[in-house]
Amino acid sequence: MQELIQLLANGVIVGSIIALGAIGITLVFGILDIGSFAHGDYMTFGAYGAFGAIAASGLPFPAALVVAALATALLGIFIDVAVLRWFQNKGPDSMIIVTLGVALILRHVIYFVAGSAPRAYPIDVTTVLDLGLIRISIVQLTVVVAAVVVIVITAWFLANTSLGKSMRAVADNRDLAAVAGVNIRRVRWSTWFVSSALAGVGGTLLALSQASFNPELGWTILLMLFTASILGGLRSAYGTLAGALIVGIAMETSTWSGFFGGLDGVYKPIIAFLILIGMLMIRPQGLFGKARLV
Amino acid sequence: MSEFLNPDFWAFVLVIAGIYSIFSLGLQLQFGFGGLLNFGQVGFSLVAAYTMAILVARYGVDLWLASVIAIGFSMVAGAVVAIPTLRLRAFYLGIVSLAMSEILRYLALNLQGLTGGPLGSPGINGPGHVAQYTNQWFLMLDSIRERLEPVLGAMATRDVATLLVVWIVAFALIGLLEILVRSPWGRALKAIREDEDAAAAMGKDVFMFKLQVFIVGAAIGGLAGIFLALQLSAFVANDFKPILTFYGFVIVILAGTARMAAVPIGGLVFAFIFAGTRFFTFAPFDVLSSAERSYVRLILIGVILILLMRFRPQGLFGRKEELML
Numbered sequence: 001m002q003e004l005i006q007l008l009a010n011g012v013i014v015g016s017i018i019a020l021g022a023i024g025i026t027l028v029f030g031i032l033d034i035g036s037f038a039h040g041d042y043m044t045f046g047a048y049g050a051f052g053a054i055a056a057s058g059l060p061f062p063a064a065l066v067v068a069a070l071a072t073a074l075l076g077i078f079i080d081v082a083v084l085r086w087f088q089n090k091g092p093d094s095m096i097i098v099t100l101g102v103a104l105i106l107r108h109v110i111y112f113v114a115g116s117a118p119r120a121y122p123i124d125v126t127t128v129l130d131l132g133l134i135r136i137s138i139v140q141l142t143v144v145v146a147a148v149v150v151i152v153i154t155a156w157f158l159a160n161t162s163l164g165k166s167m168r169a170v171a172d173n174r175d176l177a178a179v180a181g182v183n184i185r186r187v188r189w190s191t192w193f194v195s196s197a198l199a200g201v202g203g204t205l206l207a208l209s210q211a212s213f214n215p216e217l218g219w220t221i222l223l224m225l226f227t228a229s230i231l232g233g234l235r236s237a238y239g240t241l242a243g244a245l246i247v248g249i250a251m252e253t254s255t256w257s258g259f260f261g262g263l264d265g266v267y268k269p270i271i272a273f274l275i276l277i278g279m280l281m282i283r284p285q286g287l288f289g290k291a292r293l294v
Numbered sequence: 295m296s297e298f299l300n301p302d303f304w305a306f307v308l309v310i311a312g313i314y315s316i317f318s319l320g321l322q323l324q325f326g327f328g329g330l331l332n333f334g335q336v337g338f339s340l341v342a343a344y345t346m347a348i349l350v351a352r353y354g355v356d357l358w359l360a361s362v363i364a365i366g367f368s369m370v371a372g373a374v375v376a377i378p379t380l381r382l383r384a385f386y387l388g389i390v391s392l393a394m395s396e397i398l399r400y401l402a403l404n405l406q407g408l409t410g411g412p413l414g415s416p417g418i419n420g421p422g423h424v425a426q427y428t429n430q431w432f433l434m435l436d437s438i439r440e441r442l443e444p445v446l447g448a449m450a451t452r453d454v455a456t457l458l459v460v461w462i463v464a465f466a467l468i469g470l471l472e473i474l475v476r477s478p479w480g481r482a483l484k485a486i487r488e489d490e491d492a493a494a495a496m497g498k499d500v501f502m503f504k505l506q507v508f509i510v511g512a513a514i515g516g517l518a519g520i521f522l523a524l525q526l527s528a529f530v531a532n533d534f535k536p537i538l539t540f541y542g543f544v545i546v547i548l549a550g551t552a553r554m555a556a557v558p559i560g561g562l563v564f565a566f567i568f569a570g571t572r573f574f575t576f577a578p579f580d581v582l583s584s585a586e587r588s589y590v591r592l593i594l595i596g597v598i599l600i601l602l603m604r605f606r607p608q609g610l611f612g613r614k615e616e617l618m619l
Contacts, residue, residue: 035385035388035389037333037388037392083600086604087603087604090607092383092384092385093325093329093331093384094603094607096331096384096385096388097331097543097547097599097603098599098600098603100333100540100543101540101596101599101600101603102596102600104537104540104592104593104595104596105592105593105596105597105600108589108590108592108593108596109589109593111585111589112586112589112590112593116585223389223392223393223396226389226393230386230389264404266400266404267404269396269397269400270397270400270401273393273394273397276389276390276393277378277390280378280379280382280386280390281378284381284382284386
């Protein structure tokens with residue numbers, strides 16, 4: 001039983017990292033109608049941004065997290081202005097292929113600059129807090145706290161600021177929003193700013209939660225981001241959060257010994273894949289989505 | 295510079311061009327004619343490569359029979375991907391096919407008893423004895439080489455024989471596909487691509503057409519996988535990364551969508567950038583290490599793709615009226 005509770009706690013940790021990436025995918029898809037295959041690599045960019053900040057100027061980790069968020073936010077806007085904007089009025093297939101191209105370029109630029117050697121943040125990852133039922137490391141606690149704070153800020157931003165409301169209006173009906181005087185370009189840039197900043201934070205936390213990371217960091221998690229996003233209906237930030245927690249918990253608890261003796265940990269991505277396929281067969285609009293949008 | 299003058303090096307580049315062309319013909323059929331976005335083509339290659347290698351190396355099955363069975367397995371994998379996703383937007387098919395190819399690679403890496411796991415194909419019969427699936431293939435190449443010797447002399451190598459086999463298959467395949475896309479089946483496919491609802495109203499079973507085209511494309515991916523395995527002589531799961539599918543899309547877009555016969559030219563251009571630039575080992579290119587040059591090469595391929603899509607979306611040989619992108 002204690003093992004199960006521990007695995008549930010791990011699932012929440014993994015789920016909150018997935019949420020940070022997946023909410024960005026959902027925002028970009030919902031508001032800009034772009035299915036981005038580069039989002040995982042934006043996460044990698046953030047992780048290396050934080051690593052570079054710490055290595056270059058010895059910033060404390062929280063400050064490096066902010067650097068990662070800002071750097072990735074600017075990257076997101078830059079790539080939109082420099083590349084994606086060209087393809088906005090072409091077919092959806094163009095945009096998907098182009099984001100795959102952006103992913104390839106970005107990943108290999110990171111390889112070129114940072115090399116393929118595994119990296120790790122100079123942070124003590126061994127301290128473990130014993131909370132009775134569960135044991136949680138300082139790193140895991142940092143990840144959960146940071147993820148929750150960032151998600152709450154994002155939710156507050158979307159719900160209460162005028163910019164957030166404009167973004168949601170565009171997601172609901174772009175033409176109507178434009179007619180009503182919403183500044184579409186401002187919405188576009190802020191969408192990329194928010195979703196890329198989330199990716200930067202998510203990537204850094206993902207890197208922190210692993211013993212080490214390399215330039216494949218974000219690409220390997222992309223499937224889980226999409227799964228969470230699709231579970232949530234691809235247009236709802238809260239749905240995506242729920243989807244991410246479901247994916248995280250399902251992957252972690254699959255190793256529980258009470259579950260047919262527990263699967264080997266290497267099969268976790270396959271759990272995410274099976275959830276994705278199952279969801280698309282039974283309810284492609286996601287747990288909370290509307291069928292007309294699929 | 296020495297490689298620049300080595301005929302075997304250029305034979306190797308042409309073999310790569312041929313194998314990638316075959317690989318991309320499947321994508322051309324699916325995307326250019328069917329409008330289907332398959333980001334997991336490399337997964338079907340992986341299935342076929344492993345099936346063939348396991349049947350030959352572990353069970354001693356004849357290479358030809360093993361290859362036919364292997365392509366059958368690719369087709370089954372294609373159906374598994376297509377059935378849940380074909381009714382949805384292109385985006386979903388892209389995600390699921392990409393995910394499936396990664397899952398297959400993952401399984402191949404970890405199911406050591408079946409695939410040799412991290413040892414790759416040499417470990418198919420367990421650690422300790424090196425598994426081989428190439429004996430029959432090499433015998434065939436050698437017999438071709440002997441027949442070429444009177445004509446080519448010292449130039450008649452196994453690489454040149456491979457080159458012949460790969461390109462004969464590639465052109466035969468193009469011929470078959472050209473017949474296929476001009477048939478009533480191919481015309482229905484184009485009609486569906488242009489306007490699904492109109493085609494459905496004409497009584498065409500849209501789902502069945504898409505399923506068929508996806509499965510045929512997966513079979514072609516499987517064929518390419520078998521050639522890739524034979525060319526490599528021994529392979530590991532990581533030889534089948536999603537980047538290969540991406541190369542396929544670069545070739546299709548270079549050639550122009552819905553242009554079957556132009557695919558080999560896309561393949562040649564790609565192979566020159568991808569493999570042919572390996573002789574750039576002299577100054578000023580030697581300031582970069584070999585790993586760095588490979589990163590630059592991939593960045594370049596990505597940039598070319600995006601520039602093509604921006605400025606020449608019909609590809610080098612495409613027709614504007616059949617523009618997909």
